[in-house]
Amino acid sequence: MHLIQRMKVWKDLRRLEQRAREHPSPSTFVDLGQVYINLEMHDKAERVGEDGLTLFPKSTEMRQLLDCARRGLRGKKTAALRAKLTRSPSGKLFRELAQLFVELGDTAALHATCQEWSIRFPDDPGSWVVQGQAQLMNFYRDLAAREGHEAVRCLQRAVTMDRKDGQARRLLGELLYRIGAVRAAEEHLEAVKQLTPDDIELEALMHHVAGLDDYGNDIDALLQDVERHGCLLHPSLAAAPKPDGDEAMTRARGGLSQVAEITGVRKATFIRGSKALIKGAIRDGRDPFLRVVRVVAKAAHRFAKRLDIGNASKTVVDCDFGHVCICVYGDVLAAAQCDRGTDLEQVMAELQELVAGALHSVGESHE
């Protein structure tokens, strides 16, 4: 592009930016984003798409623009990663590149990358995990037995290569329970629990899985059944019917009593949304302990989110009088105030059990 053309484009850009500011509408944002995409400035197009989506959250064109800009960005990133891999190949770079191909939905490129990855790093199970992940996405979308079978094969291979690969075991466990192989799934989830005992989401998932019916270990037959019927046998944890507020509170009451009975625990609470249960030396809902718990949990949540380390699930604060222990997941929170010398591991384990128990639905209400 020569100088005059470039000046013309910049002039157009300024005009479009001004139009988007003065007369914001989906079409003005799309026009502006399209110019940025034509100029290969996908980062700016992404910003325009995000701004536009904030103003017009229901606009399909805005979503398409954002999707197009992000695909362009991923394409650029792919090229940069390819160049890096040629200079200094590593498992980490292969994983990043393969993940990008998964996001782009480029199956052929993903397959080629994983093939190269497993040839260069034959002991790295990562290539099998990513391939399994991609096959899983296809299986969950189409419910085709062949893809499910491929996903199981890839993930099982990754587990055989590294018995401690938590991601492969978790993905495999989730797939197995959803097609009905509940006992087989539990073995994998139990192994993941040994690796990450603090994972509350996993514990809730295990509670959810424990309440499901087992249909045996014949994976091929189960996958064929899923394909024939066009639906998975068991719902995911997120899609499972949640216990209603009152039911969850009733269930929590027993757990909270157990926490309060631990030697050294002075106060214990279980909070779900705007409802709270209390045990111990708490007078009423205005007890400062309840406010401390809410504020500290919220601050810890913000810290973890902004530092990009996921959800803050457990917090222990040591103060002059003893400890405040908090366990939180989603809108469910359980906390205890304890004296010095209290068995904190036991307190945290009970709180975790309490929160995980409130998250899953095992159909107790139907029994």
Add this chain to the structure above:
Amino acid sequence: MNKIHDAVADLHRLPGVKGAAVLTTDGMVAAQSFDKTMNSDVVVGLTSYLMMTTKRTLAEGGLGACSQFVLHATNGKAVFITLEDSYLVVVFDQFADVSQASKEVQETALRIRRASRLG
């Protein structure tokens, strides 16, 4: 100051530790050592926010001062220790055993306390 920096750098060398820093209660960094992948400014800013919020709410609730704060998240862990006029923050990866590393963290806190008094 070098002693504080050495203490923080030693802590960073422990397995599972992604970084550590000493910051004053108003958020000024005295010493820090983080992995290249971590944004130290973000850690320091967030630590200041978290500790100030916790300190204030504990005081308002009549629960006294905060001496230590341990946070477990899905993909990482963090320990915050209140020193005299500063905080020590240590960030771990998700696989680190914080209770096992506790001894080293407490020793580092002690080293920093001594160095601050001498300095």
